[in-house]
Amino acid sequence: MGRVAVAQGRHVVGRLVYHEIVIFAIFCEDWFMADDQVVARVNEVIERTGLSKKDFASAIGIDGPKLAKSLVGKRRFTSLELALVAEQGDTTVDWLLTGDSTRELVLTHRAAEYAIEASDLVGRETIEMLVEKLEGLHFLGRPLPFPALPLKPAVGGYVKQAQRLADDCLQMLGSLVGGLTNSELIGLIEDRFGIDVVVTGLPQACDGLSFSDGGVRAIVLATSDAPFRQRFTLAHEVAHLVFDDSRDAVIEERLWADKTQTESRANTFAASFLAPKSEIVARLAERSAVDAFDDLVLHFQMSPSAMSWRLLNEQLISQEDQRRLESQTARATAMRAGEAAEHTNRARLAGVPRPAQRLVDAYLDAYRDGATTLRPAAILLGQPVEQLELYFVDSASADDSALHFA
Amino acid sequence: MQYLFPDNSVIVCFARADELGVLEQYLRGKGRVVEAVSREISDSAGHVSALGQMDQQVWFGDPIPIVGAVNVRAVEGVRVAVFGGGKAKPREHLGESQTLHLLRTDVDYQDSIWLTEDREAFRFAQRQHVTTRDTFGILCEMVGYLDLSTERAFEVAQHILDAGEPMLREPASPRDFLV
Numbered sequence: 296m297g298r299v300a301v302a303q304g305r306h307v308v309g310r311l312v313y314h315e316i317v318i319f320a321i322f323c324e325d326w327f328m329a330d331d332q333v334v335a336r337v338n339e340v341i342e343r344t345g346l347s348k349k350d351f352a353s354a355i356g357i358d359g360p361k362l363a364k365s366l367v368g369k370r371r372f373t374s375l376e377l378a379l380v381a382e383q384g385d386t387t388v389d390w391l392l393t394g395d396s397t398r399e400l401v402l403t404h405r406a407a408e409y410a411i412e413a414s415d416l417v418g419r420e421t422i423e424m425l426v427e428k429l430e431g432l433h434f435l436g437r438p439l440p441f442p443a444l445p446l447k448p449a450v451g452g453y454v455k456q457a458q459r460l461a462d463d464c465l466q467m468l469g470s471l472v473g474g475l476t477n478s479e480l481i482g483l484i485e486d487r488f489g490i491d492v493v494v495t496g497l498p499q500a501c502d503g504l505s506f507s508d509g510g511v512r513a514i515v516l517a518t519s520d521a522p523f524r525q526r527f528t529l530a531h532e533v534a535h536l537v538f539d540d541s542r543d544a545v546i547e548e549r550l551w552a553d554k555t556q557t558e559s560r561a562n563t564f565a566a567s568f569l570a571p572k573s574e575i576v577a578r579l580a581e582r583s584a585v586d587a588f589d590d591l592v593l594h595f596q597m598s599p600s601a602m603s604w605r606l607l608n609e610q611l612i613s614q615e616d617q618r619r620l621e622s623q624t625a626r627a628t629a630m631r632a633g634e635a636a637e638h639t640n641r642a643r644l645a646g647v648p649r650p651a652q653r654l655v656d657a658y659l660d661a662y663r664d665g666a667t668t669l670r671p672a673a674i675l676l677g678q679p680v681e682q683l684e685l686y687f688v689d690s691a692s693a694d695d696s697a698l699h700f701a
Numbered sequence: 702m703q704y705l706f707p708d709n710s711v712i713v714c715f716a717r718a719d720e721l722g723v724l725e726q727y728l729r730g731k732g733r734v735v736e737a738v739s740r741e742i743s744d745s746a747g748h749v750s751a752l753g754q755m756d757q758q759v760w761f762g763d764p765i766p767i768v769g770a771v772n773v774r775a776v777e778g779v780r781v782a783v784f785g786g787g788k789a790k791p792r793e794h795l796g797e798s799q800t801l802h803l804l805r806t807d808v809d810y811q812d813s814i815w816l817t818e819d820r821e822a823f824r825f826a827q828r829q830h831v832t833t834r835d836t837f838g839i840l841c842e843m844v845g846y847l848d849l850s851t852e853r854a855f856e857v858a859q860h861i862l863d864a865g866e867p868m869l870r871e872p873a874s875p876r877d878f879l880v
Contacts, residue, residue: 374767378791431782665828670785
């Protein structure tokens, strides 16, 4: 598992139009942005490149004397010059202006420090993109809701804490969990918890990632042919976010690979969240948990192993039954129950990438209101902007045909 | 005064078609560019030979810089939130963002016209009530001013398309310029 510290720095504005945003900025921290601090940071970038000031000016294609004047405070840097400096120094204009370590900057640098393989950066890049787009909505004066999550219980061991927090989260979710598809559950988590979720291809053995800071909560799940594992990872990552394990950090998940208390706590939370005791009891009706085991596995969409431990922990089965039941497989269970087709379909859906729908909707709303272009939504959807334009703007579809009534 | 702000997409269109003279005629000395667009034109000169002959000082005067933390920050916000530029790619869509910001906020330029062949920029600017022209619109206006015949405007458009440059609106015949 890699942990990466990430600095904060968010700027919240209300729902404003473009002119108002610019005027608003004058009264915000921008007003106090001292030029000498910008100069200091440009100097820092130049030093990092190891170039002389003259060679640096030449490398970014700006006039040497102009750069020299700016560096002694006799001239202000222009927007283009700051972009060129940022580009050359592998940093961002935000950082040059404010010194706030932008998330992607620290992520990239720390990733290099930990010698994480390039493929591991895929998930991190997705997180960076989500953060960038969430910040973009703040700039447009259209921040997404960021509800307060239930607080971590102050007392009790980690198992009790996990169970209680799972109960609180279920109350906040306001819905039964068993029977929901993974997609429905993700939608509810986005909506109720303000957590943005992306499903995408991740390097092998990486089940997911989570990240949070003062204004962003994000989960990236791996596409998979194992829908129950994907669902468990989702709940496990929710645990990291509500316990604040992912605060200012990216946690890469290799499920079951880590035996730390933090991971065990997240597993306990996930099991309690996905299969609440009250729902299990209601589902059992008059049956014993052993007799109803296949049905419980398929209804709560939890692996036989995880479900057997869940039932044991709730004292609904014996230790002997647990050992016997945990060796079953999800696919065999589905076959036995005559739900093979449904399970195959679940597996297919778990392999389909999913964009951060809350963000996509927010950007499409902003586009509809004339506040942005289609490009941010296209990036979130991973589609060429022309394709999105055809889809939403230019063309009718078969949905609009009256023929199917004929 | 009403200035004309071509972005790099329009300039490249005319340059690839070897028709820069037509664009220069349209600009009538009122062309201006922001700093980032000026840099984009210089960068494009590396692969569009006709741009090597363009004296930007004569065409546009000094490029207009965007200065001050408030303005720089606003440009960066537009670049990322409106045009989808990446923070890790500080020059992505910078020219469009600077131009839009200038035309929206600087009273000296608020009556100016933005010339762009970028569909997203074109649509967005129009919805923001910034007067905008694409290449087809430029040629239509020149026909209207009697600077070009419809046949000549059609020929220029054909040269642009033949050079492999797409147009937001493609004329099917010279009559299309009579709008």
